[in-house]
Amino acid sequence: MDRIKHAFASKTNLLNTYFTAGYPSLHDTIPLAKALVDAGADILEIGMPFSDPLADGPVIQGSSSVALANGMNLPVLFEQLKGLRAAVPETPVLLMGYLNPVMQFGVEEFCRQAAEVGVDGLILPDLPLAEYEEFYQETFKKYGLKAVFLITPQTSEERIRHLDRLSEAFLYLVSGPGTTGGTTLPDAVAQQQYFERIAALKLRNPRLIGFGIGDKAGFERACEHAEGAIIGSALIRALEDATDAPAEAARFVRGIKPA
Amino acid sequence: MTATTSYQQPTERGYYGQFGGAFVPEMLYPNVEELRTQYLDIMAEPEFQAELKQLLRDYVGRPTPLFEAKRLSEKYGTRIFFKREDLCHTGAHKINNTVGQILLAKRLGKTRIIAETGAGQHGVATATVCALMGLPCVVYMGAVDIERQAPNVARMRLLGAEVRRAESGSQTLKDATNEAIRDWIANPVDTHYIIGSVVGPHPYPDLVARLQAIISEEMRAQLLEKTGTELPDFVVACVGGGSNAAGAFYHFLDEPSVRLIAVEAAGHGIHSGHSAATSVLGTPGIIHGSKTLLMQDEHGQITEPYSLSAGLDYPGIGPLHAHLGEVGRSEFIAITDDDALAAVAECSRMEGIIPALETAHALAALGQLGAGPDDVVVVNLSGRGDKDLETYLKNMDKLV
Structure with missing residues (x-):
């Protein structure tokens, strides 16, 4: 069984933590991954920094800028990730980022190296579904990489069903309209209805809720409607002024998911 | 194709x-x-x-005139017309x-x-x-x-x-x-x-191309009236993202006899490290939801272009322009800040029209076209220069 399927089959209320590779310092990537998992994170999402992250709010824009200034890029990241599976042997790891750096690196070479270092899946929000099916799906499959698709309150049922058929990982439920870190939630009722509407579809894939989830209460609320949640911006914020980033990351995870 | x-x-x-x-x-x-x-x-x-x-018609002020720039025509030894988009309400196309x-x-x-x-x-x-x-x-x-x-x-x-x-x-x-x-x-x-x-x-x-296409639609009718044929030999327009050029080229795209000249901002010089000449410096990639030519580093991070003109310092060009350039339907010329400023001065003094700095890049290309006495050249005069007065004041030594 692959790592993603195994995680969802063996655990409930999964916590997926996002952090930006190369932030706060260039070589924090692997120490942070290990600290997060040791503290209880169930899935890791490692952000590949991009100069123009359209789907991200100010916090992840900021961490991306810092990471790029620190010298992070895909060759450096893959070099660092050679130590990934020694640090976190069983945890599903996804790379999240934008299409342009992947295109410039070369899609096939990117997939080959990602698979080689033990990455399980990819989240590329600006890769359109039609392009994915026509040009990318085969390459992802060849290297055993699972694509994770986003669903928003505006996504039609027909499209959700289509994404559910394509997905072999989990569906990423965007909590409301907005970028990462701060969705504008008009009212809790509308959000509740959205989560219930998705739950009622009886999708074959598990769901994780993300965007704007930043504390224990938010995590637990998300877990009532899905298999777990994704936390990114709040973690990045916690790392902003940390003198010991891995220790701070561990403290953050324990605050969300006490042992 | x-x-x-x-x-x-x-x-x-x-x-x-x-x-x-x-x-x-x-x-x-x-x-x-x-x-x-x-x-x-x-x-x-x-x-x-x-x-x-x-x-x-009633709000924007269309059709905008097609003006024969006789003094510049004489200087460059060809027949030059300005499509006066600078006369649109708000001063540009x-x-x-x-x-x-x-x-x-x-x-x-x-x-x-x-x-x-x-x-x-x-x-x-x-x-x-x-x-x-x-x-x-x-x-x-x-x-x-x-x-x-x-x-x-x-x-x-x-x-x-x-x-x-x-x-x-x-x-x-x-x-x-x-x-x-x-x-x-x-x-x-x-x-x-x-x-x-x-x-x-x-x-x-x-x-956006369809909405700007009114520019070339009017050009064709006006050229017929003034020159006896709808088709000029050259259409010249500046390109940042490329909306005025798209509008000026649109109804000539499928007329192969018309040479389409897209003028980019070279800033301090194409290879100076301070330039916005995307057709030369750009490579295919994705910016703002479009696959096109863009300025980026080897790792696919989008880099910051430079031009004295704030309207041309965009790190990409529209996908239509990237395609036209790739298949050879349009030709790109890059103009430096200084040459654009010289064109501001020339157009102001010889035709009594103070152009926008963006537009001045198109005007600065006139000497590079190789247009002859029997050729008809239309420059899309995309905007007026009032908004650039502060820049012009700072560069007065180059302008007068």
Whole structure:
């Protein structure tokens, strides 16, 4: 069984933590991954920094800028990730980022190296579904990489069903309209209805809720409607002024998911 | 490309050759899809066309004149005409697009308008039509551009728009565009995003090109009247994202005898490290939801272009232009800051027209065309120079 399927089959209320590779310092990537998992994170999402992250709010824009200034890029990241599976042997790891750096690196070479270092899946929000099916799906499959698709309150049922058929990982439920870190939630009722509407579809894939989830209460609320949640911006914020980033990351995870 | 295929029309998925498409996150998919499935039908409605025509005539001031620039013609030994987009309401061609898009937004039931702006011309043109239609308007502008384009910021505010500072990245047009897209992600239902150039995800490049195509439509009729033929030998226009060039080229795209000259900003020189000459320095990649030529480093991070002209320092070009250049249908010329300033001085003193700095790049290309005495050259005079007075004052030593 692959790592993603195994995680969802063996655990409930999964916590997926996002952090930006190369932030706060260039070589924090692997120490942070290990600290997060040791503290209880169930899935890791490692952000590949991009100069123009359209789907991200100010916090992840900021961490991306810092990471790029620190010298992070895909060759450096893959070099660092050679130590990934020694640090976190069983945890599903996804790379999240934008299409342009992947295109410039070369899609096939990117997939080959990602698979080689033990990455399980990819989240590329600006890769359109039609392009994915026509040009990318085969390459992802060849290297055993699972694509994770986003669903928003505006996504039609027909499209959700289509994404559910394509997905072999989990569906990423965007909590409301907005970028990462701060969705504008008009009212809790509308959000509740959205989560219930998705739950009622009886999708074959598990769901994780993300965007704007930043504390224990938010995590637990998300877990009532899905298999777990994704936390990114709040973690990045916690790392902003940390003198010991891995220790701070561990403290953050324990605050969300006490042992 | 077969003979029967038009350069005007992208594929259903928005491709011009290998360029175009709609690389947007799922959060934007419904918005872009709503626009994609409806824009052609709405624009084909007789009521839409009638309202657009009336506004273009009575509000924008169209048709704009085609003026024969006789002194410059004599100097360059060819027959030069200016398409006077500088005489449009608000001082540039930008309003052709915003008038059309605001009518489209109303028919889509949108109640709030957002836009990005670099030099401020598109922001002013958007604020103007929002005032006309009584719709709230938010314009994103890079913090750096807000500082260097103060008069246009004041105009937007006077017109009732809210100008929001884009503080991310390089704080210029690219970042203002990012912020506008993020706003659209956060407001997917009530808001229409009026993009100012032939950039962004499909259908924007086609939508904006169609709305600017009035420029070349009028040119053809006016040329017939003044020269006896609809077809000139050269059409010259500056290119940042490329909206005025798209409009000036549009009805000549499938007329192979007409040479289409796209003039980019070379800044301090194409290879100086301070340039916006995307056709030379750019490579295929994705910017603002479109696959096109863009300036980027070896790792696919988008780099910041430079031009003295705030309207040309965009790190990409519209996918239509990337395609036209790739297949050889258009030719690119790059003009430095200094040569553009010299053209400002020349046009001001020889024709009594103070052009916008962007437009001056097109004028500066006149000496490089190789046009002969029997040739007809149309320069799209895309905007007037009032907004650039501060820059001109700072460079007075080069201008007088």
